[in-house]
Amino acid sequence: MGEKRACSLKGFESESSSLDQLAMQKLESQFLAGLAESYDRQPYFSNVFPWSAPGYVRAAAHLYGVDTPPVATARILELGCAAGGNCIPIASLYPDAEVVGVDISARQIAVGQRVIKQAGLTNIRLLNHCFSRLPKALGQFDYIIAHGVWSWVPEVVQQALLRVCQQHLHPQGAAYISFNTYPGWKLQEVFREAMLFHCQQYGTPTQVDRAREILPFFMHGLAAENPLGEALATQAQAIPEGAENDYYIAHEYLELHNLPIYLQDFVQRLSRHRLYHVGDVELRNEYPQRYGDEFAQHFELFAQGHQGVVRQQYLDFAVGRQFRKSLVVHQALAERQQPQADLTRLEDLLFAGWFELHQQSTDAHEQPIVCFYRSLKQETLRVADPVHQTWLQYLHECWPRPVSGRDLLRIAAQAHPEYDHRTLRHCLQRLYVQVPLKLSRSYEDLPLCLQDLYEGLIPGVYPLMMARQDQGLEIGDFSAWFQSSTAQFNAVQRLILTGLEQRHDWTQIIDAVCAYDPEIGRAEAQQAIDDLVANLRKYALYV
Secondary structure, eight states: OHHHHTSOHHHHHHHHTTSOHHHHHHHHHHHHHHHHHHHHHSOOOBOOOGGGSHHHHHHHHHHTTOOOOOSTTOEEEEESOTTSTTTHHHHHHOTTSEEEEEESOHHHHHHHHHHHHHHTOOSEEEEEOOGGGOOGGGOOEEEEEEOSOGGGSOHHHHHHHHHHHHHHEEEEEEEEEEEEOTTTHHHHHHHHHHHHHHHHHTTOTTOHHHHHTHHHHHHHOOOTTOTTHHHHHHHHHHSOOSGGGHHHHHHHTSSSOOOOOOHHHHHHHHHTTTEEEEEESSGGGGSGGGGOHHHHHHHHHHSTTOOHHHHHHHHHHHHTOOEEEEEEEEHHHHHHHOOOOOGGGGGGSEEEOOOEEEEEEEOTTSOEEEEEEEOTTOOEEEEOOHHHHHHHHHHHHHTTSOEEHHHHHHHHHHHOTTSOHHHHHHHHHHHHHHSOOEEESOGGGSOGGGSTTOOSBOTTHHHHHHHHHHHOOSBOEEOTTSOEEOOOOOHHHHHHHHHHHTTOOHHHHHHHHHHHOTTSOHHHHHHHHHHHHHHHHHTTSBO
């Protein structure tokens, strides 16, 4: 792989354009063999990514005016599935869905197949295959997921990915394709190119430790006159430390290919395959209000008269977008349904979120003026709108179960009779744009564990927890809302988890803990259970 990394992409593209079909296939095979070797040698830690989950995709599609198939019984294909950390959760939480994962790394597929066997899942297959040569016999899928694939393969393979969507996506289905985008990734390219340059000086183009040596240079060694100094230093500090993140450095910065693309160019590529970019799955990122009211006012003045991709390309320039999560459908579906974002549809959706009140200031009557909440990601949210405060408190009380948009409006109308229905609908739209929320299109799209009457560990997470901790697997746990987790558990906690998985009652679990360690009293054992369950519930691993 070392010699290949010195090649420039432009040289590859100009040369390949003059080759015949057989030579192109040979060149593609050589690249794919090298890519497979790279991921076998340095596996990518396989996590769940929430916005690629079909439930999130369907909810976003509804806001754009596109009706896609129900998730619970859908056929779902993931391209570049690694060890299955993103598609095994789908199969676990939707037992009536059919899931197929495809990846070129034999090592990662073997890990995922072992997890599937241990979990007893029968509705998922992982195939050690290249998606550029996907057999037609696989048929059509309601949802196709390609997360973290597009930017890391050359154009010939990108075209193959779009052919898969063209041929294997159901006419009413939706694809999710994420990619690194300009202009924001131009800053990241400085680090990629500097790491590759630094490694080449020592003849070790794939050595992560050597690549990391360049980061202190950007944090402490830049001249005061460097116009990019502050941005470079900030970005260098944001690159994750620790050996557990070596996979990220290896594949984000040291891979042979990392090809960001402007949104408008991506859309043009789609059109050649009769595919259509509806918008970003995280729809709130498409609204300038997401980035502050003052910015939104200036942007609206500048972008006045522009719509669709042109408007979003301007916004990408304005916010320095680095990453996109594209919702893609067949052009024929887009032409029939005229997809466009409509936030009045929010009341049709379900919402959830953990918003722990951290601090608040009050007026003379002890009524809150400004509240500060913490999310699960430890983000601090400053909320002054009293309606938003009411909603965040209620969502937090209901967590991890969701609340419908219509119920949020009803609750707000009772708590704030001074506001009419139109004002409250506008408040809901602002909440969605300003606050990170979990989404579902309908109760039918929810995993069964988030529906009524369920209590316990979410399906499928226990065997994954144990396998990851016992076998050191490069695959993360998952929550009912498709968040990742890599928590470690001590011996007593593992004993409690086993009891929860086997549906033992509290008395049985307390007996097991006390028998394991006679120095632990029953009250102490009960407290250990309560603490663990509370933490599991906080992260939606227990409902």
